Amino acid sequence: MSGGDVSGVAAAVPGCVHTDLLAAGLIDDPYTDDNEKKLAWIGRTDWEYATTFRHVRGADRVDLVCDGLDTVATVILNGVELGRTANMHRGYRFDVRDAVRDGDNELRVRFQSAYTYAEAQRDRLGDRPNAYPEPFNFIRKTACNFGWDWGPTLVTAGIWQPIGLHTWATARLAEVRPQLTVDDGTGTAEVRVRLERDAPGPVTVAVSIAGRRVETTTEGDEAVVTVTVGDPELWWPLGYGDPRRYALDVTLTDAAGRRLDVWTRRVGFRTVRVDTTPDAEGSAFTVIVNDVPVFVRGVNWIPDDVFANRVTRDRLAARFRQAVDANVNYLRVWGGGRYESEDFYDLADSLGLMVGQDFLFACAAYPEEEPFASELAAEARENVVRLSSHPSLVMWTGNNENIWGHEDWDWKQDLDGRTWGAGFYFDLLPRIVAEADPSRFYWPGSPWSGREDRHPNDPAYGTTHIWDVWNTDDYLKYREYRPRFVAEFGYQAPPAYATLRRALSDDPLAHDSPGMQAHQKAADGDAKLRRGLDAHLPAPRDFDDWHYLTQLNQARALSLGIEHFRALRPHCMGAIMWQLNDCWPVTSWAAVDGDGRKKPLWYALRHSYAPRLLTVQPRDGVPVLVAVNDSGQPWTLSGTVSRRTLAGVVEAQVPIGVTVAPGSATTLPLPAEVATAGDPAGEFLIAEAGDDRAWWFFAEDRDIAWPPPTFNATVTEAADETHVTVTAHHLLRDVTLHPDRLHPAAEADRSGVTLLPGESVTFRVRGAQNLDAAALTARPVLRCVNDLH
The missing domain is CATH 3.20.20.80 (Glycosidases)
Structure with missing residues (x-):
């Protein structure tokens, strides 16, 4: 469909125009074929969201809170313009005490085309260079909505974050900024609070964490509360320890002890x-x-x-x-x-x-x-x-x-x-x-x-x-x-x-x-x-x-x-x-x-x-073995490095053994009889240490006379999995299974496996069962580099 003939479409909030039109069956999927181009008109069209709601007025402050409007919007309540926005990346709050009614209310949010706004700003301020012929740098909106070298040009509009009324009295927590630090084993949570007030008078800010509670009373608009925690458990990144977190609660009460507002998060003590x-x-x-x-x-x-x-x-x-x-x-x-x-x-x-x-x-x-x-x-x-x-x-x-x-x-x-x-x-x-x-x-x-x-x-x-x-x-x-x-x-x-x-x-x-x-x-x-x-x-x-x-x-x-x-x-x-x-x-x-x-x-x-990697790297034109240990424990490895023919014959072999300290890399030079190929197109290196392997081919695949892809393949069903076992007769390079070609939900547990002659690998396929066994074990589902020769 083209622009100009859309009205009365049900809108989901949070959401956007594209998904609403798609849900209503009025447009085709923007992600299929070339529909992206056919739907470009949506981004150049103005849109309006409208709803009605009932409200019972009281003496408290009432705000309309818009967590995210995309992007150039005029907000109107009962015919009263509350304000205009031009930034998708922030929220807006409007005091609506004078605009909201007791009973039925009508809210309208009118969105101007992001293009109209951005192009007007560009004309006003003068063009600026960018990577793509789109005006994304003249509007505070997700830049890649305007297309990228991996993304479609689908310029959205709509209420993309929650929107609603917030009723409050006396004061609210407008901003809470906790800073958690650790020094000599003592954790400190310094919590800075900014208040918005609707009435004067003392209020109390209380902060609780790790069983400790500290409070302060203020008649101003800001407060700082500091809580110390002895020997806290630390938040660690993946692989270095547990990402320990603590509940942090901030409570605002008035002079009579009535709760006015609360803020809670799970936070962590760590230094970075x-x-x-x-x-x-x-x-x-x-x-x-x-x-x-x-x-x-x-x-x-x-x-x-x-x-x-x-x-x-x-x-x-x-x-x-x-x-x-x-x-x-x-x-x-x-x-x-x-x-x-x-x-x-x-x-x-x-x-x-x-x-x-x-x-x-x-x-x-x-x-x-x-x-x-x-x-x-x-x-x-x-x-x-x-x-x-x-x-x-x-x-x-x-x-x-x-x-x-x-x-x-x-x-x-x-x-x-x-x-x-x-x-x-x-x-x-x-x-x-x-x-x-x-x-x-x-x-x-x-x-x-x-x-x-x-x-x-x-x-x-x-x-x-x-x-x-x-x-x-x-x-x-x-x-x-x-x-x-x-x-x-x-x-x-x-x-x-x-x-x-x-x-x-x-x-x-x-x-x-x-x-x-x-x-x-x-x-x-x-x-x-x-x-x-x-x-x-x-x-x-x-x-x-x-x-x-x-x-x-x-x-x-x-x-x-x-x-x-x-x-x-x-x-x-x-x-x-x-x-x-x-x-x-x-x-x-x-x-x-x-x-x-x-x-x-x-x-x-x-x-x-x-975390632990064995890899062969060239140094001054000669392959060496490098062991990288990102873990927190020493890595002791022992094994062999061998130079072999494509038929698997070992031409030279040396033992390797080293302990790699935590957080380090160790380089192991290789003797010439291993590191130098007699026939670069017909030989390779393999380093083996326990379950770790590293390969080095002296020539590019296009220049290697790969043996034919001869192998045995069997398919068995095991509970909710299908097992495809491949046994190589010759060296097989980068054996890969593509079971999604048979069922879109099927996924293999591994890919790109190189097998020595006589070795086997079992691909475990999940997501679908009763797959065609013959198709699972043949091209184009089962592939290796050998089958291109």
Whole structure:
């Protein structure tokens, strides 16, 4: 349908226009085929939400509380305009005592098109450069609503957070800012409270935590209550201890002891700092929790759905479980998305996942004039205060790639002296964090090298993004970097086959079919995928080959980068791959696709992010063995490293044995008889120590004469699982099972398994039963590199 013929549609709140129209059957799914383009009119249309309600008036104060309006709204109660808003990222509160009626009331919220507003601001202030031809930098709204190189252009409008009346008397808790610190074994909870009053007089603020209660009485608008806790149990990040939390209760009472307001959270005692000490090779960037340096095994997080109301707590919990199961310990909330929800942070707190939150600026020059300066100050303070109680939050970052863009992306001439956001990143935001959340680390940008007279993306200092890999260079170039902390790096692949078949009606599917092209948003994305295949793998013969190989290449690229960065420990102390999740079905850098299915990359992350990692790395052109131990206990390993032919014949073998200290990496040189191949295209290395293995191939797969894919495969049913056992007759490279090709709910427990001759692996398939046994054990469901020769 086209715009202009929609009226009287039932609206869900929280929600947005797109999901309401979809629920009413008035539009097709924006995520399928090329419907995104057909629905562009929605973002350029004005909308109105209207409702009626009954209210019984009393003597108390009555506020209309709007937690989130998306975005340019006029709020009208009983014909009285209460106010106008232009910021999706903050809440608004209106005193409606004079507007609300005793009995029936009518509330209307009129939304102007985000385009109309943003384009008018752009015309008024002068254009600013950005990464995409959309005006997202001229409105305080989720930037990726306007499209990204992985996201659709679906510009939303609506009441995206709860809205309702709040009746109160005398005073309320307008702001609660707890700061929890630990010093010499004593925990301190300093709770700063700001009050809004409707009547004068003394009120009492009481704070309770860990069985201790302290109160203070004030006649002013602010209070500070400090509670000390002896020897508190600490909140630890995943893998270092329990993420212990305590209930913190703040109660406001009047002089007669009547409860006026209450605020409660689960909080944690811990210390977090980031070491940026200069050294001989630049300067460190090391996250230190409770005085323990932590290697960040991270993922970038984007909004999990374009339509925020569809991101439920259960959905977040499922995605977080996928992160934890992949041995991730850190989520970076990217600056083109949202300040994440209470559910998001509460789940992170409970699991011990560390979080870095970007302020919401991404890939563009942003004007600093009004109304943006005032809106940004209000937005930043509200969200800093809201999130400051969460122990999982370890740092604030001023923006995503804007300082780098100003330096390297030819912005300066286009700006011609106009503001671009520097005043926010270097002045306003650090002042707000220092005042409202002083125990949190602030970093002006990602990437950022620590000084304005230094290139912002210098890998020797601070945080760096690596995007020449993917954009212009092969992924082997990761090994040329010696970064201190990599905050973004990634490689593309299509989503799971079942996700493609649900979202696309292309028949047949092809990498260049219309639906596939509509769901490939990266500039020259297919050409870059092909360049990566050509460098490493045999040429695909059809779509099934292309799908398997591009997913395999993505997994290999990220494993290579991550294992290289981890092997540099302690010089490098963080790797945050781009990205964990998708917001819709798309060819992208994600490990988990838009339907929540794990790509082969996810399984590679689980291996490469394991707390204890055995990896073969080149040093001066010669392979060495590196053992990385992120755990808190020594790791004693013993085993062998052997050089073998493709037939499995051992040409040379040496024993290995070492104890790796907690939080360290140990490099083991290999003797020449193992490290040097007699026939690079016909030999490989394998390091084995207990259940740990590491492989090294001296040639690229495209140049190796792989033996034919001969194997035995059996299928058995076991309770609620299907077991597929593959026994190799010859060396089989990267055996992968794609059971979602047979049933969309089917998922295997592993992927990309390389087998020596005579070895077996059992894939455990969950989510569906009674699958076709013949199909489970044949192409295109069961794949390995060998079957391309």
